[in-house]
Amino acid sequence: MKWKKFLVALFFLPxxxxxxxxxxxxxAPDRSPWNDALKEIGREWEAISxxxxxxxxxxxxxxxxxxxxxxxxxxxxxxxxxLTNIGLTKIYxxxxxxxxxxxxxxxxxxxxxxxxxxxIFEKQIQEKGFKVIIWTMSGWVNFFSKKPVLYPQDLKKQKxxxxxxxxxxxxxxxxxxxxxxxxxxxxxxxxxxxxxxDAFYLPPLIAGSGQYFPLAPHMYSLKVAxxxxxxxxxxxxxxxxxxxxxxxxxxxxTRLSDKLAGETADLERKVLDSMKKNGLIIHEPPSxxxxxxxxxxxxxxxxxxxxxxxxxxxxxxxxxxQEYRMKNAG
Numbered sequence: 001m002k003w004k005k006f007l008v009a010l011f012f013l014p015x016x017x018x019x020x021x022x023x024x025x026x027x028a029p030d031r032s033p034w035n036d037a038l039k040e041i042g043r044e045w046e047a048i049s050x051x052x053x054x055x056x057x058x059x060x061x062x063x064x065x066x067x068x069x070x071x072x073x074x075x076x077x078x079x080x081x082x083l084t085n086i087g088l089t090k091i092y093x094x095x096x097x098x099x100x101x102x103x104x105x106x107x108x109x110x111x112x113x114x115x116x117x118x119x120i121f122e123k124q125i126q127e128k129g130f131k132v133i134i135w136t137m138s139g140w141v142n143f144f145s146k147k148p149v150l151y152p153q154d155l156k157k158q159k160x161x162x163x164x165x166x167x168x169x170x171x172x173x174x175x176x177x178x179x180x181x182x183x184x185x186x187x188x189x190x191x192x193x194x195x196x197x198d199a200f201y202l203p204p205l206i207a208g209s210g211q212y213f214p215l216a217p218h219m220y221s222l223k224v225a226x227x228x229x230x231x232x233x234x235x236x237x238x239x240x241x242x243x244x245x246x247x248x249x250x251x252x253x254t255r256l257s258d259k260l261a262g263e264t265a266d267l268e269r270k271v272l273d274s275m276k277k278n279g280l281i282i283h284e285p286p287s288x289x290x291x292x293x294x295x296x297x298x299x300x301x302x303x304x305x306x307x308x309x310x311x312x313x314x315x316x317x318x319x320x321x322q323e324y325r326m327k328n329a330g
Contacts, residue, residue, distance in 0.1 A: 030059040
C-alpha cells in the first residue's frame with residue numbers, strides 16, 4: 001500500500017512543480033514607475049518560488065480597458081490585473097466610497113481610512129473570486145481647465161469631461177450643478193481641441209504625460225479625490241501557490257508599493273515643475289472654498305448612496321473620518 005502511495009505521489013510530482021505563468025493586464029504605461037514595479041514583483045516572485053510562479057505583464061492597456069481585463073480574468077484569459085479604484089468598483093461596488101469627491105483632505109487621513117476598511121473590502125472581493133495582492137493610494141486627482149477655477153460656480157460655467165464610466169457618478173455631478181460631457185480618455189485631446197469640453201479632472205502625471213494641460217492650463221491645487229489602485233489575481237490561482245511562498249510574495253509587494261509611492265511623488269513633482277515651465281498655472285484654494293465644494297458635492301450624494309455603494313459602508317466611512325478628525329483636531 002505504501003509503495004502505491006509513493007508511486008502516485010511520484011507520478012503527480014512533475015505536475016505539482018509545474019510553473020504557473022500568471023498573465024497580468026495593466027493600464028500602466030510601459031516604462032512607467034508602475035510597470036517597472038510590476039516587473040520587479042515578477043522577478044522577485046520567481047526567485048521566491050524557485051521558478052514556480054512567473055508573471056507575464058501586458059502593460060499600457062494592451063489587454064483592454066479595466067472592464068475588459070476583469071471579464072478576461074473571469075473567463076481565464078488573464079490571471080490578474082492592475083486596476084484603479086474604478087475597476088475595483090466593478091468587482092465590489094462599495095469600494096467607490098474611496099472615490100467620493102472632496103471627502104478626503106490628506107494622505108494621512110486616507111491611510112487611516114484604508115487601514116480600517118481594506119480588510120472588509122478584501123474579504124468581500126475574495127468572496128467574489130479575486131485575491132487582492134495590494135490596494136493602495138498613489139496620488140490625487142485635480143481639476144484642469146481653460147479658465148481659472150476656485151469655486152464651484154467657476155467650474156459650472158465650463159464643460160467638464162467625465163470618463164469614469166459610472167453613470168450614477170455622472171448623474172451626481174449633474175445634480176450638483178455641473179455641465180458634464182461624457183468623454184473617454186482617448187478622446188479627451190480632440191474634445192479639448194474642438195471646444196466640446198473646457199475642463200477635466202485627472203492626476204497631474206496623466207495630464208502631463210498625455211499633453212492635455214496645454215489646452216487646459218489652469219490647475220486647481222485642491223484635491224478632488226484620491227487615486228486608489230491595486231493588483232488582484234484570481235483566487236483560484238492564488239490557492240494553487242504553495243503556502244510557504246505566499247507571505248514572502250506579499251511582503252515583496254508591500255515593500256515595492258512603499259518604494260513606488262515615493263518614486264511616484266518625486267516624479268509628480270518633476271512633472272509639475274516641467275508643466276509650469278511650459279505654461280501651467282497652479283491656483284491655490286481660498287480658505288472658504290472647501291466648504292463650498294463639499295456643499296455642492298453633497299447635492300448629488302443621493303445619486304450614489306444605495307445606487308453605487310451601500311448606505312452601511314458610507315456611514316462606516318463617515319464614522320472613521322469623524323474618529324480621525326477628532327483625534328487630530330487642532
